[in-house]
């Protein structure tokens with residue numbers, strides 16, 4: 001708003017009022033620009049394959065034209081090879097497709113199908129294209145890091161029926177792949193029951209290479225009428241060439257030098273009602289059907305990383321990142337597929353009445369979920385997971401694509417961002433204001449305006465005069481700075497970065513093989529090609545402290561716009577016929593592009609100086625399977641609207657079960673000005689995002705937590721303090737994600753896989769394995785929320801210990817100042833209660849343990865701690881405790897969660913020494929037994945302590961709860977070391 005000075009008269013006020021009124025009238029409807037993005041019908045290969053599916057469904061005699069040639073089948077060392085033949089209706093010509101089915105030690109099966117002719121490079125490209133001739137087969141090179149050990153035990157079945165080949169694999173040979181020869185299809189069974197079917201509906205379609213021939217106009221003899229069925233068959237035979245060759249959209253033409261080359265397959269999950277995964281979409285956790293009908297989508301889910309700002313809620317439209325991993329869930333079983341393909345991909349989801357025998361063993365729903373996967377190019381490469389638990393799926397997917405990197409501890413605290421803090425003085429001022437208002441924060445961020453004319457690796461000399469001094473002020477409170485660096489490099493004079501990029505020839509090329517030039521924030525730009533190892537080496541050099549002057553060890557990096565976003569490109573990205581290192585078309589690698597970039601930045605930060613030992617932090621907008629190894633993500637440019645707050649929860653839950661749990665949404669909403677209520681509620685929800693950052697668009701009003709004033713500032717501060725208090729819980733959850741692939745925030749189905757009523761619940765979240773259950777308020781004016789409890793354990797209000805019990809819905813009061821958070825009985829929750837300015841200052845603070853008893857008066861929990869900064873934890877330098885409360889003996893114990901043994905290294909010793917004074921200062925027992933009513937002391941025993949300190953009595957207070965409130969007890973200062981073994985006897 002303009003400021004009114006003393007001399008402003010009524011005239012000015014009138015003008016301002018008019019201006020304000022006009023603004024209200026002309027605020028453009030903020031909504032995604034649909035016309036910029038393709039529908040399935042506008043994407044030739046998607047349209048063709050949907051037609052193919054329609055034709056197959058409408059043709060009674062439909063048979064998939066793919067067969068396995070039995071003579072070609074070989075099986076050796078856990079791998080089956082065969083040739084699949086695709087029969088062309090015309091002339092019965094056959095296309096050879098080499099098939100490999102690999103049975104992995106983990107019980108996962110991998111199926112690949114390629115095209116023999118393309119493998120040999122025996123094709124000609126149109127338009128003198130410089131592209132490679134093979135189908136793209138390197139997605140695994142970027143996405144996979146392990147889990148590929150082939151099973152020793154996999155074996156061909158000796159009792160195979162005619163026309164089938166069967167392989168037993170997996171632990172105890174519980175898994176079986178039944179490969180049908182004609183038509184080709186595979187059923188994956190567990191314990192004799194089919195869980196996943198390939199090509200059941202006959203939609204396998206590998207569009208083989210063919211030359212473009214100019215056909216004479218079609219002639220039809222008089223009186224000869226084609227039946228509908230014949231027309232359909234003809235379509236399927238590939239007669240409709242209208243979308244085969246050069247394709248135009250939004251004024252750009254894709255030259256498609258290889259012609260049509262899609263790969264599509266139907267995958268059915270028999271007896272499964274729910275499918276989850278395939279982020280990123282602004283949609284509910286349980287995926288909807290996509291072929292129209294009541295409340296369903298009519299477009300398939302799309303995966304084509306794009307800059308879809310102001311995106312729309314409840315939509316299968318593509319967003320910034322892609323993880324083609326889907327899991328199907330029913331009571332007693334979770335299975336899934338990972339479609340390893342980096343090209344544009346569409347996925348149709350249909351729920352059909354179950355074809356399964358209703359008398360079959362096992363609990364099944366009466367629904368089959370049928371999916372149809374359609375990718376524009378590349379080989380077929382699919383992993384099949386047979387569970388049977390959701391934990392098996394996240395672990396096995398993590399074995400393949402890597403687990404979440406262990407972040408530095410500051411990275412899971414609060415981040416303060418805006419486009420833009422305008423000067424270094426502004427940054428320092430915000431920093432001081434947080435302190436003045438006693439609001440904790442760890443990281444302040446700079447968007448693109450800090451640079452000199454959007455030239456990355458420079459500072460604007462007028463506004464960021466002394467970045468060093470700024471960084472040092474932040475460091476005084478152990479705070480960090482994150483600056484943005486994007487992949488587009490300004491194409492201008494007197495900018496050494498672009499000169500080197502050009503000279504060293506490290507940019508993405510256009511279809512003619514020249515360095516591609518497009519438009520982004522800086523205007524004319526070129527894009528670093530991180531598929532090129534030389535580009536990564538060069539990139540690493542740019543971040544060295546003596547190269548990127550003004551950065552300090554507490555500077556970290558934000559990679560935005562890496563889909564890549566190209567303002568003047570088709571669908572706001574690069575032309576698909578652009579060419580990357582190795583000769584691959586952009587079409588083939590598009591969804592991988594963002595990951596190669598943020599991974600290069602990760603490597604750069606890991607090597608800024610010789611002997612750098614600290615973990616990098618990089619935030620990325622674009623991602624793919626594997627991104628979790630080197631970045632955090634956020635859900636991009638959302639809106640300051642209640643619907644966007646609501647949608648953030650299922651989106652972040654979905655990231656968690658899809659292997660990339662370090663996720664968050666812009667708190668407050670990026671575009672627009674949130675009401676104070678919305679801002680407050682958003683903070684109260686944002687404290688449950690694994691990645692927790694407030695961010696705002698350049699056109700919005702300032703909204704740092706101290707801005708809204710009473711009572712909002714105080715309420716937001718309370719929320720932030722709760723996040724900081726629970727940082728030990730968050731860090732322990734990250735450790736679990738890092739070692740097992742478990743999500744950091746978890747949906748109901750993941751925690752209660754047997755609870756059918758809760759499978760689709762996606763508006764409340766469990767934090768790690770702690771039993772903390774949060775239900776953020778996402779509705780304007782709400783004063784209560786309904787929390788869904790899946791079991792009949794007692795649940796207690798986090799703040800006042802009000803007890804809720806009984807499976808079903810419970811109403812929890814939630815006036816503005818209240819954050820709905822329950823503790824499930826049976827857990828021990830580690831906290832740090834002392835308010836500090838930043839997480840770094842809490843490093844040696846004492847702990848509080850909250851012991852929440854279950855129905856049997858028992859509880860257990862874990863705490864993981866390390867230095868929060870270096871990689872020493874890899875050498876065993878950490879504290880990992882297991883706490884248990886034995887309900888029968890009333891004894892609380894702390895033991896090592898993992899045996900130290902061989903890992904007792906010098907680094908561990910040093911770490912334990914540094915933590916030797918850190919103690920437990922409080923133990924709270926929630927749901928304390930009535931029998932303790934008159935108890936006043938407990939006996940504490942600590943191992944390794946001095947003789948005199950080994951056994952001592954410590955005071956305990958018992959508090960009788962009133963009304964629905966639980967009884968609770970508190971032991972103040974038992975003085976036991978956090979890294980030690982000890983017992984507290986309450987008996």
Ligand SMILES: *[C@@H]1O[C@H](CO)[C@@H](O)[C@H](O)[C@H]1NC(C)=O
Nearest residue numbers: 142143595596599600603626
């Ligand atoms: C990421 O970087 C590592 C080296 O730190 C490299 O081995 C890996 O291939 C890279 N992955 C991607 C996806 O770029």
